[in-house]
Amino acid sequence: MKTDFTKLFINGEWTDGNSDSTINNRNPYDGADLGTIKAASKKDLDHAYQSAQKAQEEWANELPQVKREVMEKAVRIVEENQEMIIDWLIKESGSTYMKAAGEVKVSILSMKEAATYPYRMEGKILPSQVPGKENRVYREPLGVVGIISPWNFPFHLAVRSIATALATGNGVVVKPATHTPVTGGLLFASIFEEAGLPKGLLNVVVGRGSEIGDDIVTHPIPRLISFTGSTEVGRRIGELAGKNLKKTALELGGNNVFIVLDDADIDQAVESALFGKFYHQGQICMSINRIMVHKDIHDKFVDAFVSRVKELNTGNPAEKATHIGPLIDEDQAERILKDIDASKEQGAEVILGGDAKDNLLSPTVMTGVTNDMPIAKNEIFGPVAAIIAFDDDEEAVRLANEHPYGLSGAVHSSSIERGTNFAHRVQTGMIHVNDESVNDEPHMPFGGEKDSGLGRFNGEWALEEFTTVKWIGVQHKRRDYGPFIEKR
Known part of the structure; x- marks a missing residue:
């Protein structure tokens, strides 16, 4: 060659x-x-x-x-x-x-x-x-x-x-x-x-x-x-x-949801979210855009998730231990930082990260996010985890379907039937139960709905x-x- x-x-x-x-x-x-x-x-x-x-x-x-x-x-x-x-x-x-x-x-x-x-x-x-x-x-x-x-x-x-x-x-x-x-x-x-x-x-x-x-x-x-x-x-x-x-x-594009129901295995959900959000710096059409967690387990999930995110190595992608490399250019980093700042002005809180050196954006976790904030409305395409709390399944379904995208998604529940029934209600071309949103198998239909x-x-x-x-x-x-x- x-x-x-x-x-x-x-x-x-x-x-x-x-x-x-x-x-x-x-x-x-x-x-x-x-x-x-x-x-x-x-x-x-x-x-x-x-x-x-x-x-x-x-x-x-x-x-x-x-x-x-x-x-x-x-x-x-x-x-x-x-x-x-x-x-x-x-x-x-x-x-x-x-x-x-x-x-x-x-x-x-x-x-x-x-x-x-x-x-x-x-x-x-x-x-x-x-x-x-x-x-x-x-x-x-x-x-x-x-x-x-x-x-x-x-x-x-x-x-x-x-x-x-x-x-x-x-x-x-x-x-x-x-x-x-x-x-x-x-x-x-x-x-x-x-x-x-x-x-x-x-x-x-x-x-x-x-x-x-x-x-x-x-x-x-x-x-x-x-x-x-x-x-x-x-x-x-x-x-x-x-x-x-x-x-x-x-x-x-995608605005993919990762939904953690109140009966989910938190450790399993955290591991899935870690991969689905930060794999390739979140620069994947299937990357998790919104992490939605039931209010009763929200704090436990956030604590466990932040602890794992802190373990991620950021830097030179040529080094095999690196998890988070650069965004494709500085324009992408600037765009995401603007959405972070605008969301903070609307009440969201950055509890980890939120800074960048050139186009190397540190893995970031935000809480207090609502569905109408820029960091939730827009496709992030970067290493920022926006966490949204919800009250019940009905609200989670409404929030999941509120935006005009429908590419991929995931839902976590200890009940396979409950998770599967929930997945049926999300308007998306692909969704995975007790897994993350970044999946592609060459014999399975890959594509989205809506925008x-x-x-x-x-x-x-x-x-x-x-x-x-x-x-x-x-x-x-x-x-x-x-x-x-x-x-x-």
Whole structure:
């Protein structure tokens, strides 16, 4: 595999972009220079889409064992280069070693699931209401898929779409986030190039949103746009795609609740909350945003939780003992600090942390939070735990559903049935009983409700998103069209 990533990958060639601008790739922890990339222009984007379309026509008809062999070889390449990929995730996205290793592991599982798709392109033969007719339904690739990958889990959230699209017979153009051009895009160009993927099927364009952001959606070639990111940007993509009658798979923001009922095992809930809140500095769409605790156990939970948060190590993500690394940039830290201050003015109390050095924000715990405070209303995307007390189950359900997001969540109770019944009442695409909110399994439907997105990733649900179906009616004997064609 390559180790130097400073060029785009279009039509099987590593090339400079034609834009006048450049992308300066830097380590978010220490600012170290990771390389400069000459950005893609609209001309480059068009070349990428044209290349994908041309290559896809043959790939769509390729034998399933050939597609599977490419996917399986790509898996082996990732397995053999895990430490190099982990190193890139640490230095490019600010991932701790623990997070980066976990991200590569789940990415491998997603790729293995995708390797099964060529043999799961199932069709159906259905009866007809017309005499002598047979109805056949075929599952086919869409054609070309445009993928816009995020910076927080760049490797995994890119590959779950890239691998799915390729395995189902599509061509691909990827635009990674400018913070993570390597781990969100260029690494895959090298992986699949080495795996023997035909030239032109996978293209990676590193460019600024202001220059090619709209065009990757509105270009006439792609039939599906897969995007993971903020709800604000997702709305824009949805509008542009809708105007051009394109499909979208959108995994957007979350305001995920972690609910501790009065009969919960407090120690178990604390451990779950610790992981679900602070894993990757809370920069995960599924991260816990609001910790809601029944008033009768609130103080016990807070004391136990704060005690555990104090044990977390903050600092250089390259050190294996580090739990909390940097936010992706200083703007994120400043945004979160503003929400903390505004919430304090409304009555919330910071009982731990609340300070930052550059973009390294200390793990923070706030109590006295209410659902209308900025730290509860807004997606935090950082290492701040906002704890809300509630009186009873009815209030907890109301508070959980009050905001317009519905991605993930969790509920803790010593009664599995009570916890499950409560989970049914929370308006969210995913929720977990006696666990935390950050879960992703490659065979389970991943996606949200309300402002958290459209569609589902993973397993059979991804097959629905990245393919289409065609009805072919077969008339086996001459059809009688009745009086319409009677001879006069």
